[in-house]
Amino acid sequence: MKIHKIKENIKYFADVLTGVKTFEIRKNDRDYEVGDILIMSAWTNDTEKYQTWGKGTYLALGTIHSEKSLLSDVKYIDEPISDYFPVSDVEQADKIQAKIIYMTDFEQKEGYVVLGISDVKLLSFKMT
Template sequence: MKAKHELKIEHKYFQAVKDGRKKFEIRKNDRGFQEGDLLILREYDPITQEFLGRIMKVEISYMTDYAQQDGYVVLGIEEIWEGEELTEIKKVVIPKFVAEFLGSHWEDGEPAKEDKADLIRNQEHYIRSFGTSELKNWIVKADNFILFVEAAMNGYEVEKEKLYYVELPVSIWNEHLGELETKYGYLKYDITSDETKIAVCDPWNLRNFKSKLTEETIKSIDERYWAFAVEVEG
């Protein structure tokens, strides 16, 4: 099943792809690109911030992140003929606070009256309306307004929040050595009772003593704990 991703592309690059001279795209991998996915490339003028009307469909034939900036990939692309069947529109992934904004302003994350083109034409108005909020800081990043529009129009998935252990140095009396030694304790948080404790545990049985917590939860318990947060792998 092919997924479809709609992307803007500057005129000079659009033409190079159209002419067959440019057979790759370097993109931030915030869409979960996969080989075989389809890209809908929309010709765009960055000066007027308007789409120029031409659209081209290409297929991802190859992917690599070799020697790229963190989070970016090189996509090998091949133009495809009109009429290829699109069986799935892949939803964009957005942070939780963006999803909360969409949910509070538009029922089911859908604009009531405006279409996608209108949202894009009036992006400055929307950005100004966000004030100095966390949302504005996210939306002014490269291409994030397009992500915002796609989320509003086509639906979205919420980005999974990172989880952390809180690893704290604890002094323990070693009876065999007759002195204090430093071990690591882990914050255990019971959300039902809002109770916290620090436990030193057997390294082979960490799961019974560690709590996986979000940054927000850790800071809500005590801001000072954040300095000892260790991201949970996987």
């Protein structure tokens, strides 16, 4: 099992976190395998910066959790996520973890794979 630290576009970050998006399409330049772990940091291509959201965005079982909490059962997000804030480096960015449970290159561009993911957990978010 390997751990892959990757960027996740901010527009898909909440969908991965809540289980709406259960796959990633990636260039297979990291030798991904079933069982590997993805650590996805919130990123925006618009500003090419890592991102964080503000206080009260993430709720797990109805409770607001603070920075660097580990959430295993994220049920919903309290309000639509529209405001996010650029941060200076990957260590300050919001992060989620997911496990690769399926992988295929069927009908993909040369060198690309579809990764099925599950066991999604919020690793951190910055309180403002």
